[in-house]
Amino acid sequence: MKAFFVSLGITTIYTLVLQIFYSLQILPFRNFLEQKQKRQLAACWAIMVLLEIIGFQFLIGQDIFPSHAAAYWAMGYVGWLPPFLLSLWFTKPFWIGHLFILSFRILLTSCFYTFMRHFFLAAFPDTPFEDLCLEEILFYGGLCLISFPFLLRFFTNVFSHFQEASTRRYWRSITIIPMLLAIDTLYISLYDSQEQYFSLLGARFFLLAVIVLLMASVRSGQVEVYEELDTYEKNHTLHQQLVSAANYVEMSRDSKRRMAAIYQERREHLTKLLALVQCRDRDGVLAYIESLGMEFDRTKLPRYCQNVLINAALTVYLSRAKEEGIPVTAAVDLPEEIPFSGDLSIVLSNLLENALLASRRQPPDCRNITVVARRQGGMLNILVKNLFAGFVPFDGDGLPVTHVTGHGLGMKSLARFRDKYEAGVLCQQKDGWFITYLQVSMAPVESLD
Secondary structure, X not given: OHHHHHHHHHHHHHHHHHHHHHHHHOXXXXXXXXXXXXXXXXXXXXXXXXXXXXXXXXHHHOOOOOOHHHHHHHHOOOOOHHHHHHHHHHOHHHHHHHHHHHHHHHHHHHHHHHHHHHHHHHHOOOOOHHHHHHHHHHHHHHHXXXXXXXXXXXXXXXXXXXXXXXXXXXXHHHHHHHHHHHHHHHHHHHHOOHHHHOOOHHHHHHHHHHHHHHHHHHHHHHHHHHHHHHHHHHHHHHHHHHHHHHHHHHHXXXXXXXXXXXXXXXXXXXXXXXXXXHOOOHHHHHHHXXXXXXXXXXXXXXXXXXXXXXXXXXXXXXXXXXXXXXXEEEEEEOOOOOOOHHHHHHHHHHHHHHHHHHHHOOOHHHOOEEEEEEEEOOEEEEEEEEEOOOOOOEOOOOOEOOOOOOOOHHHHHHHHHHHHHOOEEEEEEEOOEEEEEEEEEOOOHHHHO
């Protein structure tokens, strides 16, 4: 009975050690999961680990393998499949990313196993390898724990912008390299003799160097891609600002044209009013005056606040929303002079554009955009929210991410504004609303440094 519990303990430790690398399949994508999915995944993962422990212990108890060490070595070749499939099921859009991570796991596992084998052969030359099973597991687990934080940070950074980079030929090509190396490593470990396999210690050091260089090249290549994306985003923002200004100018011109048309028709309007007065048609006079008042109102551009740039941004996008039949609520009370009005107008333009795009995806009776902006002391408080029933994933900074090509630029401009002006930003999805709250000091940027 004691031997059984010792064996069960070693099996449990071995299974938990394997989970260190297995978790790399899902942790880089954790921010793309809903809270409900995270709970489901955690429950499924716990059940899977329990079943693996029971299954491994059952196989060991059947004496199918010549030794426990051989059993663990063999089970390591199949134990990766359930967590891989589970991770893939919960994050299907990232399937190529899972293959990428799996390839690196195979390469590093091969290196660590070779280093572990040679260490014990050198340190305990007279002790049978099978008698050091627990020590080998702990040694291998130690190597996994040392490398885990670096690998997790690398993969998380790689896949934080995965959707932008995955459409590029570079990314799809670079993924093939670790996969081919992993296939070659598996071929050697499965088909060559153990003696020859473990004589390749020098080759494993070279392989480890190749892995490090490959990871560095991937990050370097991605930095270049992200710099291109950043340039595109800045150009998009500038273009958007120019288009917004042009639209506002055109709206102003259209307002003047409508006013000029009314002015040119003033004699006709006076004649009609005079005729109604002579006929003593009081109701007709009032109705005609009311219609003239409505026509005058249509010539005026909305004035949401005193700041010219912000008022222009609000006017363009909220007018577009009203034209599309989207209910709009705006309560804006901002001063005329704002030190960063240009950057703030860009942020508001992007947030309202995102709200407009999201509203178009909702049923007509489930659309609404609300903008609230107030100055309280030396702080500006701005709230932009819109009805949205879909799921919105958030990144590590609490900002929403999108898998739709060309979208999501508004949140990047918000992130730049937050970092530049040390603003407070809160994004959340609550009760069917997507809400963005921004709080920033009115003090000049220089005083914040």
